[in-house]
Amino acid sequence: MTPPDDGFGGHLSLVEQYLDTLADRLHGSVRDVRGMLAESQAHLLDAVHAYVADGLTPDDAQSAALRDFGDATLVAASMNQAAWSRSRRFVLRETGQLLVGLAAIGMVVVGVAGVVARLLATAISTEAIFGIPAHADVSAASCAHWLSVQSSATTCQQAGTLEAATDQTAGMVLTGTLGLLLLVGLVVVRRRRPQPRVLPPVLAPAIATTAFGAAAIGLAALAASDAIILSSWGRGLWWTSAACSLGAGCVGAGWLWRAVSRSHQLDVTA
Amino acid sequence: MKRDQTQGHLDILLLRILSRGPAHGYSVITALKESSHGAFDLPEGTVYPSLHRLEHAGLLSSEWDTSSGRRRRVYALTARGQKRLTAGRREWKRFAAGMNAALGVQT
Numbered sequence: 001m002t003p004p005d006d007g008f009g010g011h012l013s014l015v016e017q018y019l020d021t022l023a024d025r026l027h028g029s030v031r032d033v034r035g036m037l038a039e040s041q042a043h044l045l046d047a048v049h050a051y052v053a054d055g056l057t058p059d060d061a062q063s064a065a066l067r068d069f070g071d072a073t074l075v076a077a078s079m080n081q082a083a084w085s086r087s088r089r090f091v092l093r094e095t096g097q098l099l100v101g102l103a104a105i106g107m108v109v110v111g112v113a114g115v116v117a118r119l120l121a122t123a124i125s126t127e128a129i130f131g132i133p134a135h136a137d138v139s140a141a142s143c144a145h146w147l148s149v150q151s152s153a154t155t156c157q158q159a160g161t162l163e164a165a166t167d168q169t170a171g172m173v174l175t176g177t178l179g180l181l182l183l184v185g186l187v188v189v190r191r192r193r194p195q196p197r198v199l200p201p202v203l204a205p206a207i208a209t210t211a212f213g214a215a216a217i218g219l220a221a222l223a224a225s226d227a228i229i230l231s232s233w234g235r236g237l238w239w240t241s242a243a244c245s246l247g248a249g250c251v252g253a254g255w256l257w258r259a260v261s262r263s264h265q266l267d268v269t270a
Numbered sequence: 271m272k273r274d275q276t277q278g279h280l281d282i283l284l285l286r287i288l289s290r291g292p293a294h295g296y297s298v299i300t301a302l303k304e305s306s307h308g309a310f311d312l313p314e315g316t317v318y319p320s321l322h323r324l325e326h327a328g329l330l331s332s333e334w335d336t337s338s339g340r341r342r343r344v345y346a347l348t349a350r351g352q353k354r355l356t357a358g359r360r361e362w363k364r365f366a367a368g369m370n371a372a373l374g375v376q377t
Binding site for chain 1: 294295296299300312313314315316318319320322323326334340341342343
């Protein structure tokens, strides 16, 4: 806290100590906290001046002013409660936007993984990317359906793989496109209805890094086990999705690093 | 007066004090103490959240003033605040009349 211009040719140490304690206990946005501290500081200096004018020494005047103002913990709790009431709406809205934004990014990553998987299938082998696991128990009805829609296939295995390549790529690209539209919509909403940022700036990148990191591990586990999840399979597809999630997690980690560095710089300069 | 009783009526009292003209927090709180002959003796720091809440509700406006050489936040009553004050005074009169009658207090 900046030492107050006390008008006594020096700093009022008791008032300064009190403001430091108050600063430690106040929560909320930097702007709100600065405003509350500036207002408290102005009030205390006015009170000290008034007590000095009444004949008290500066030290006694400070003690009296601080006693009237109230215990720092009580005052901070009262200010924090009021600040939370004011910012609750913004917190809820920003949290909603954060979750929608992260979901949209996740959908875009799914779309990217679908495109990459398709390119790899074309370049390497459709079987390696979308192939039905060898242990898969395929029903006769499914086989008949795949063979009917994949006329170039000669075996059930081949038809199922081609069908998966078509359906899964389409589904993933569609998911990615919807994610992109969602992101655009979110940007438009934020520009049209700007609001103060109330959540910690490290929150979104921390969640993104954790979520994509966990997704990468989970998808790699599916790839290693050559799993079938509902109608999705393909060892190469799982590995591709794991790699894309890992990439997204790394981008999130870089974002987190920048956010942490920025908040550290603000702490140092404060 | 007990603190919870005071807090319940604080909003309307703050609006009343600011109906006399814009003022910064210290002046408002000093006026609150003086006008109530010391009955409303709250920790002064806990009055600011009420001022902020009233501002957030659109009943007060505020701006930072540095004309005195020190940065102070000056509050002013808005038109909405004036309406709320008028309604609050009316409610209080009715409430006080009812209580006085019930308790047999002569006014």
